[in-house]
Amino acid sequence: MNAPPLRHGIIGTGFMATVHSRAVRRSSGVLSLVAGATPESGQAAAVSLGARAGAADAAELVASPEVDVVHVCTPNNTHAPLVRLALQAGKHVVCEKPLATCPDEAAELAGLAAAAGVVAAVPFVYRFYPTVRHAAAMVARGEAGPLWLLHGSYLQDWLSTPGRSNWRVDAAQGGASRAFGDIGIHWCDLMEFVTGHRITALVARTAVAHPERAGSVVTTEDGASVVFETDRGATGSLVVSQASPGRKNRLEFSFDGTLASLAFDQERPEELWVGGTNGNRTVLRDPAALDPAAAGYAVLPAGHPQGYQDSFDAFVADVSRQVRGDQVPGLPSFADGARAARITDAVLRSARTRTWVEVPA
Structure with a gap:
């Protein structure tokens, strides 16, 4: 019996949100929610990215039982608080680089992710x-x-x-x-x-x-x-x-x-x-x-050339495999x-x- 598809939520509405949304679909995942700076921007991005709905804000998206994996695609100074929010909710997290704007905070987030026992990845996709x-x-x-x-x-x-x-x-x-x-x-x-x-x-x-x-x-x-x-x-x-x-x-x-x-x-x-x-x-x-x-x-x-989006697709697919319990070598x-x-x-x-x-x- 096949497992149900993983449900993803994206915080952010810019170029990288588009890249992440394509990779989610190509990994056979479901894009459940998108959150933007305002409820209106989140709703508009949900339509353009093909999500099921827009969230009122990041907190609503992170708390939703319809989201298994949270993608943080926002300006750099917001990464750390959003990642903490997702980890506190027990969600798997994909955070755009840099993980944080100072090394101590980045180390703290890595420690929190390890303690939470979730999959927490940064898209260093050129590896793929x-x-x-x-x-x-x-x-x-x-x-x-x-x-x-x-x-x-x-x-x-x-x-x-x-x-x-x-x-x-x-x-x-x-x-x-x-x-x-x-x-x-x-x-x-x-x-x-x-x-x-x-x-x-x-x-x-x-x-x-x-x-x-x-x-x-x-x-x-x-x-x-x-x-x-x-x-x-x-x-x-x-x-x-x-x-x-x-x-x-x-x-x-x-x-x-x-x-x-x-x-x-x-x-x-x-x-x-x-x-x-x-x-x-x-x-x-x-x-x-x-x-x-x-x-x-x-x-x-x-x-038949492969490029950047294909590498990003492979990254998200490997994140999904690891969420399912596989040990994936080389996942950043x-x-x-x-x-x-x-x-x-x-x-x-x-x-x-x-x-x-x-x-x-």
């Missing part, structure tokens, strides 16, 4: 590209040899002109870090997931492309450069920007070992480049050619969200003091 999973399997098998140089970037251009702005530019809503806290943590999570290395120390510089944006003084960074060391003796570098013209969403990495280099570009996700001294090759997202740990995420035949948890907050804090402290800073484990 099949070619990324294949890279992780190659590293685990030692095919690249010991990794010694880990480098890459995450570049966007949506804030490349001074007239563009949104709530993330306001530190009171988005937190003290914008570019790194919004996208740099995605790269760091992906690096640690694929390689098994952990960043232990870093030195960082932050930069602002436009000191004034849409008539307001900018108090968060447009970009950052980071050099880091890992617990396995590697060194690395990362450049992050939300103001690089022409770069729409270019997350790329190269993880260089003594036997091979592995390179991935999120704008070309069907390919994993494998470099060697005797020749290079490209691994395509073909279920027949991928490692078994990766092939399960290749839901379309080779030649609140512990991973707390780690991202610690790395972000280290970047800000280093940029402020212009010194190397240790990253707590």
